Amino acid sequence: MAEDTTKLNSLGIAKPPAQTRVVVAMSGGVDSSVTAAMLVEEGYEVIGITMQLYDHGAAIAAKGACCAGADIHDARQVAGRLDIPHYVLDYESLFKQQVMDDFADSYLSGHTPIPCVRCNQTVKFKDLLGMARDLGADCLATGHYVRRDMLAGQPILRRGIDRDKDQSYFLFATTPDQLDFVRFPLGSLTKDATRALARKYELSVSDKPDSQDICFVPNGRYGDVVRKLRPGAIAPGLIKHIDGSTLGTHKGVIDYTIGQRRGLGIGGRKSEMGSENADNAPLYVVAINASAHEVIVGPQTALACHEVYLKDMNWVRRSDGQGGANTLEGRKVLVKLRNTAPATKARLTAKAGETGEICLQLEAPEFGIATGQAGVIYDGEDESLMLGGGWISKAPTQADSLI
Amino acid sequence: MTPVYLDYNATAPLLPEAAKAMISLANLPANPSSIHQFGRAARSQMDRARHQLADALAVSVHELIFTSGGTEANNLVLGNYRHILTSAIEHDAVLAACPDAHIIEVDKDGLIRLDQLEAALEALPDADRAKTLVSVMAANNETGVIQPIEAVADLCRAYNVACHSDMIQYLGKAPIDLNQMKLNFASFSAHKLGGPSGVGALYCRAGQQLVSLLRGGGQEQGRRAGTENLPGIIGFGAAVAAHDIANINVQASWRDAMEADIQKACPEIEVMGADAPRLANTSALYLPYLSAQKAVMLLDLAGFAVSAGAACSSGKVKDSHVITAMARGEAAANVIRISAGWQSTKAEWTGVAKAIIEIYKAQH
Numbered sequence: 103m104a105e106d107t108t109k110l111n112s113l114g115i116a117k118p119p120a121q122t123r124v125v126v127a128m129s130g131g132v133d134s135s136v137t138a139a140m141l142v143e144e145g146y147e148v149i150g151i152t153m154q155l156y157d158h159g160a161a162i163a164a165k166g167a168c169c170a171g172a173d174i175h176d177a178r179q180v181a182g183r184l185d186i187p188h189y190v191l192d193y194e195s196l197f198k199q200q201v202m203d204d205f206a207d208s209y210l211s212g213h214t215p216i217p218c219v220r221c222n223q224t225v226k227f228k229d230l231l232g233m234a235r236d237l238g239a240d241c242l243a244t245g246h247y248v249r250r251d252m253l254a255g256q257p258i259l260r261r262g263i264d265r266d267k268d269q270s271y272f273l274f275a276t277t278p279d280q281l282d283f284v285r286f287p288l289g290s291l292t293k294d295a296t297r298a299l300a301r302k303y304e305l306s307v308s309d310k311p312d313s314q315d316i317c318f319v320p321n322g323r324y325g326d327v328v329r330k331l332r333p334g335a336i337a338p339g340l341i342k343h344i345d346g347s348t349l350g351t352h353k354g355v356i357d358y359t360i361g362q363r364r365g366l367g368i369g370g371r372k373s374e375m376g377s378e379n380a381d382n383a384p385l386y387v388v389a390i391n392a393s394a395h396e397v398i399v400g401p402q403t404a405l406a407c408h409e410v411y412l413k414d415m416n417w418v419r420r421s422d423g424q425g426g427a428n429t430l431e432g433r434k435v436l437v438k439l440r441n442t443a444p445a446t447k448a449r450l451t452a453k454a455g456e457t458g459e460i461c462l463q464l465e466a467p468e469f470g471i472a473t474g475q476a477g478v479i480y481d482g483e484d485e486s487l488m489l490g491g492g493w494i495s496k497a498p499t500q501a502d503s504l505i
Numbered sequence: 506m507t508p509v510y511l512d513y514n515a516t517a518p519l520l521p522e523a524a525k526a527m528i529s530l531a532n533l534p535a536n537p538s539s540i541h542q543f544g545r546a547a548r549s550q551m552d553r554a555r556h557q558l559a560d561a562l563a564v565s566v567h568e569l570i571f572t573s574g575g576t577e578a579n580n581l582v583l584g585n586y587r588h589i590l591t592s593a594i595e596h597d598a599v600l601a602a603c604p605d606a607h608i609i610e611v612d613k614d615g616l617i618r619l620d621q622l623e624a625a626l627e628a629l630p631d632a633d634r635a636k637t638l639v640s641v642m643a644a645n646n647e648t649g650v651i652q653p654i655e656a657v658a659d660l661c662r663a664y665n666v667a668c669h670s671d672m673i674q675y676l677g678k679a680p681i682d683l684n685q686m687k688l689n690f691a692s693f694s695a696h697k698l699g700g701p702s703g704v705g706a707l708y709c710r711a712g713q714q715l716v717s718l719l720r721g722g723g724q725e726q727g728r729r730a731g732t733e734n735l736p737g738i739i740g741f742g743a744a745v746a747a748h749d750i751a752n753i754n755v756q757a758s759w760r761d762a763m764e765a766d767i768q769k770a771c772p773e774i775e776v777m778g779a780d781a782p783r784l785a786n787t788s789a790l791y792l793p794y795l796s797a798q799k800a801v802m803l804l805d806l807a808g809f810a811v812s813a814g815a816a817c818s819s820g821k822v823k824d825s826h827v828i829t830a831m832a833r834g835e836a837a838a839n840v841i842r843i844s845a846g847w848q849s850t851k852a853e854w855t856g857v858a859k860a861i862i863e864i865y866k867a868q869h
Contacts, residue, residue, distance in 0.1 A: 149806070154821045174820075174821075178820065187802075187805060187806060188820070189798075189802050189820065190820040190821040190822075191798065191821070192798070192821045192822060192823070233799065236799060236803075236868060237799075237802060237803065237806065238806075
């Protein structure tokens with residue numbers, strides 16, 4: 103009997119499942135629904151919590167629509183099917199302050215923010231996690247495709263088994279304290295396996311499509327959201343070529359992101375310039391000068407970036423980075439510079455005297471690196487092991503001299 | 506542990522008499538408008554229920570219109586008037602039904618400001634009086650504070666405007682004699698006192714004009730179209746007849762004991778509306794530093810079903826507009842409501858007191 107009390111359950115807690123209280127963050131999607139169902143099946147005491155983050159009716163601009171989207175009702179339905187307590191928490195004002203405002207300001211300064219990371223950092227892993235502790239929970243489980251593992255006695259993060267679905271990129275800012283308390287039961291599953299489980303558990307959401315966009319931008323039109331949040335802050339300006347010529351005008355830098363090729367609102371260069379010398383190569387946004395309201399376009403070569411600077415580093419692998427930045431010098435790593443890009447090989451160099459900021463020398467140039475996105479670093483040999491990450495503060499290119 | 510239900514102001518458990526009456530009807534095809542014997546049987550059952558309700562309210566059967574619930578009763582009367590004066594603490598079934606209404610404030614105890622009401626009535630152009638309705642609830646659903654309805658009705662009469670009271674929370678918790686009150690209209694709901702949900706009634710004083718909002722058949726003397734919900738109506742009548750109002754005074758003493766226990770252990774916990782007359786079954790407690798949402802979750806997990814002000818249909822807890830209207834905006838997200846009824850016991854009141862004290866002490 104004494105042995106039983108110290109035996110770890112599947113969530114790594116030394117209690118039988120029935121005595122382990124788990125709060126599951128239930129969005130109403132397939133992943134978090136299956137997470138809850140799996141834990142119920144294993145016999146845990148599961149409490150579902152759904153966060154109301156923004157006024158759904160206002161976000162889809164539907165008059166008379168309920169403030170709660172269909173997702174919240176889906177989550178309630180799943181909780182009802184699983185016969186677990188379920189609560190909806192109103193985090194609207196927190197989400198506005200900590201996620202949406204930052205999103206708008208970041209776009210206005212010419213950066214490309216990742217609100218999902220901010221949300222994980224603040225609302226989800228601070229406020230919701232605090233609520234879970236207050237409710238006497240032993241841990242907080244989410245439906246992220248990422249693995250929490252133990253290495254040398256410390257919790258670490260590994261990329262999800264399903265590399266297409268891996269969400270470790272959005273979780274680089276997880277602090278050691280948070281990592282102690284959170285669990286990701288789906289990390290070792292593929293999306294197909296999750297859907298199969300949803301069908302097995304007869305969850306109403308089993309065929310629900312994956313969410314593609316940022317939750318509060320359901321139609322993908324970021325500019326509209328920023329305009330609504332910051333009316334009057336958006337100014338039109340010029341679209342210039344890297345060679346100094348003016349190609350057209352735009353309605354606000356918020357509609358552009360580094361590396362963007364489509365929807366630039368300018369015609370082919372040849373007709374614009376009427377010159378035989380003009381090349382037909384596609385044009386990309388290569389720089390955004392927010393203070394001058396200028397969008398600068400150029401050929402893909404102008405986007406080539408050989409080194410990337412990261413600030414506000416968070417070391418998820420605690421032993422790394424602890425001996426001071428100098429111990430990192432020359433270390434070979436993999437880095438993901440946007441969620442959809444594969445990890446690329448790089449060498450770490452720490453800038454002497456600048457705490458918290460590191461530099462990565464990329465083995466091969468990367469194109470279209472946007473400040474405001476994250477750089478997430480994985481071990482060079484143990485490829486799934488996340489070391490940590492930071493926000494891209496600088497990604498120098500040829501175009502930088504123009505702003 | 507058996508879960509303890511103390512959320513009667515949301516809905517009350519069905520009284521056995523109501524259940525029995527409804528079941529007795531289950532195998533009958535019963536449309537009260539049909540002229541054959543089945544229809545006649547249905548008609549007499551409905552008449553009986555109407556008498557039961559009329560007796561309880563001291564009105565004539567002709568003055569009652571059955572509806573699909575309290576919300577419809579409110580909408581029906583409000584929809585018949587162009588200008589509405591109402592209080593800031595009404596239920597959404599009134600406030601949302603008259604978005605352009607002139608809002609009368611309440612004082613710190615949650616009582617309607619009669620001076621403001623009088624000033625507003627005074628300022629009405631004479632031509633508008635016939636199209637104006639004053640709508641004030643008899644008792645507030647969140648705090649249980651009982652409004653001075655007689656005084657409101659007197660003012661309305663003096664200024665020659667119609668007067669409506671949402672008596673949905675009041676029914677069954679205090680005696681009602683509409684014959685003595687000078688109201689033109691009053692709304693009721695069955696499920697708040699142990700009848701089924703989905704049925705309510707509007708009292709419409711004899712001689713008072715009222716037009717059906719739904720277009721259809723001529724049921725309810727042309728004032729509410731649509732086949733009557735006979736099982737619901739019969740359950741409503743049986744619930745009203747069976748309901749024992751004497752029990753409510755017992756609840757008041759248990760409620761007061763709970764409040765005293767809690768305030769002794771946690772002096773900073775405040776009873777909202779304590780200085781005003783209140784429904785005997787309701788207690789609204791302000792828990793400084795503990796959000797009502799969290800308190801309700803913790804109590805639920807501990808086996809006590811109570812509520813936090815106004816909940817959206819999604820389950821999200823909103824700040825209470827009632828507490829805000831009492832000039833206590835700082836408390837609007839920190840008030841929980843305990844409300845008891847016919848099945849509640851003393852042990853449940855002492856149990857919830859203990860649970861609240863434990864949770865409050867552990868959380869802050």
